[in-house]
Amino acid sequence: MIRGLYTGASGMISEMNKTDVISNNLANASTTGFKKDRAVFKAFPEMDIHRINDPIRSGINRLVDPRPFIGSMGTGAITDEVSTDFSQGPIKTTSNPLDIALSGEGFFSVQTPEGIRYTRDGSFTTDTNNFLITKEGYYVLGQNGLIELNGESDIIINRQGEIFADGEIVDRLQIVDFEDKGNLEKQGDNLYMANAQDIASVAEVIQGALESSNVNTISEMVDLITTSRAYEASQKVITTHDELLGKAVNDIAAI
Incomplete structure (x- = not known):
């Protein structure tokens, strides 16, 4: 008991x-x-x-305990x-040129005080110095480092993540993936810390859209x-x- x-x-x-x-x-x-x-x-x-x-009795004057299973x-x-x-969440159009969604497997790279972290949240903006940042204030990384935009420029981001301002290329978003996503650790602020080497991502970049959460509220309520x-x-x-x-x-x- x-x-x-x-x-x-x-x-x-x-x-x-x-x-x-x-x-x-x-x-x-x-x-x-x-x-x-x-x-x-x-x-x-x-x-x-x-x-x-x-x-049970076994032979003359002999008892055996068989202990049956x-x-x-x-x-x-x-x-x-x-x-x-890490399944894909629904993608919703926002028409904001600095909102970016990823279709497929991959993560944006961002610079934080604790080092490089990764996120699927593409709701970006610019700071007072026209650097591309997350809504929490972390710098979004490109292939050449921090991404600086002209505040008055017409910003175009193509499917490969290349950023154009007034028709001239500025940088390309640093989008990476991981073979074993089980090594990613949630850090808060919708960020992940990687404990494994990153690989190239083949995710498609969609400008003017955001990826929603992949949580199904009805399914979660049933599980609850x-x-x-x-x-x-x-x-x-x-x-x-x-x-x-x-x-x-x-x-x-x-x-």
Whole structure:
């Protein structure tokens, strides 16, 4: 019975972690370029259950306890990892020339005080010195470094990420990809830190548009309800075991 308490508690903790992940997805359902997360569980090793103290007669005056196999018993679950779903989000037109969406796999490179970070959020603007920046104030990087634009220029960005001002090329957006996106770590401000070498991206650049979050609010709400019910089931397991322990201590001991 004691083991049942731990099994139920591990289920509650796992479902709490999943609830936190789903809540974060829902909170960022309208965040540009946001990629939803998924909590991945793994089970603790199962235990084989054998019947004991049930001997059978074997020969004259000889008893043997065969301990027959009954089945397996789960010992709980744990959150193995929180993985990110990098599937494409819907692309919506904004007609703002500094709004840029990526169609396909790839990330914009931005310069932050902690180093180069990566994002799918292409809602850019310019600072007082006409450098292209993110809405959080981080510099957007081109192949030649920071991208400086003339504030009065007609800005055109083609499908390959080349930036033209008044018909003259200024730079090309530094767009990269990663073979194993599992090595990307979310850093806040819709940024990722890479723990792997980047590779060339083949994503198509779309000017005057933004990629929406890939969170499906209906699906997330269904998952939230399912998670809540699983949490309540684990809670019921603990309550039931607690009642059985109470009877074992109070009622059986009284006999």
